Amino acid sequence: ETGVTQTPRHLVMGMTNKKSLKCEQHLGHNAMYWYKQSAKKPLELMFVYSLEERVENNSVPSRFSPECPNSSHLFLHLHTLQPEDSALYLCASSQGPEGNTEAFFGQGTRLTVV
Amino acid sequence: GQNIDQPTEMTATEGAIVQINCTYQTSGFNGLFWYQQHAGEAPTFLSYNVLDGLEEKGRFSSFLSRSKGYSYLLLKELQMKDSASYLCAVLDSNYQLIWGAGTKLIIKP
Numbered sequence: 350e351t352g353v354t355q356t357p358r359h360l361v362m363g364m365t366n367k368k369s370l371k372c373e374q375h376l377g378h379n380a381m382y383w384y385k386q387s388a389k390k391p392l393e394l395m396f397v398y399s400l401e402e403r404v405e406n407n408s409v410p411s412r413f414s415p416e417c418p419n420s421s422h423l424f425l426h427l428h429t430l431q432p433e434d435s436a437l438y439l440c441a442s443s444q445g446p447e448g449n450t451e452a453f454f455g456q457g458t459r460l461t462v463v
Numbered sequence: 464g465q466n467i468d469q470p471t472e473m474t475a476t477e478g479a480i481v482q483i484n485c486t487y488q489t490s491g492f493n494g495l496f497w498y499q500q501h502a503g504e505a506p507t508f509l510s511y512n513v514l515d516g517l518e519e520k521g522r523f524s525s526f527l528s529r530s531k532g533y534s535y536l537l538l539k540e541l542q543m544k545d546s547a548s549y550l551c552a553v554l555d556s557n558y559q560l561i562w563g564a565g566t567k568l569i570i571k572p
Contacts, residue, residue, distance in 0.1 A: 353505070389471070389564055389565075390564055391467065391561075391562040391563055391564045391565075392506075392550070392552075392560075392562040393562075394559070394560065405559075439505065439506070447558045449493055449494050449511075449513075449554055449558065451496075451508040451511065452508070452560075453505075453508075454505035454506045454507070455505055456503075456504055456505045457505065
């Protein structure tokens with residue numbers, strides 16, 4: 350099993366749909382992250398979880414709802430998205446939320462909102 | 464505001480050397496990361512600098528000058544597989560990672 354696995358790899362959804370992105374890490378890390386990556390823009394941190402508790406929410410719209418049931422799994426629930434939400438959504442994990450350790454990324458979910 | 468600047472795109476020749484620069488203005492500093500990201504793939508860790516100087520790791524080296532708010536990633540003996548985007552990220556005083564937009568490196572034969 351690879352370090353950080355994300356499913357699905359690609360997702361097309363309408364603006365009225367509800368879908369969920371899944372992330373799983375097998376590295377024994379304590380912190381997990383959701384990032385948004387848009388073309389030619391810096392990575393945007395969306396959510397940080399440490400030991401299953403949310404420690405950071407960078408003013409993300411409520412149409413994105415994270416869930417961390419345990420330290421190995423992270424979900425991003427999506428509903429009533431907008432076309433500008435189309436992007437690559439990356440999950441990452443690290444030893445701790447302090448950020449001074451290497452982050453391991455999943456391959457991302459390419460989301461298209463139509 | 465916090466800002467990371469790096470060139471949008473660079474082109475280099477196979478076998479040559481290329482230097483990718485990164486300048487930063489952040490509220491505090493707790494280290495600087497370089498990541499490599501091939502198209503359609505996950506970013507992967509290359510280096511972490513927290514003290515001034517050069518860190519060498521095989522064909523890749525990373526340099527940091529905290530007083531100048533400057534870092535570079537040096538790639539030697541370029542190979543076609545080095546074609547990728549290179550992301551610079553700084554850990555600020557709140558231990559939040561501030562990311563640059565990435566430098567797309569194109570290697571030509």
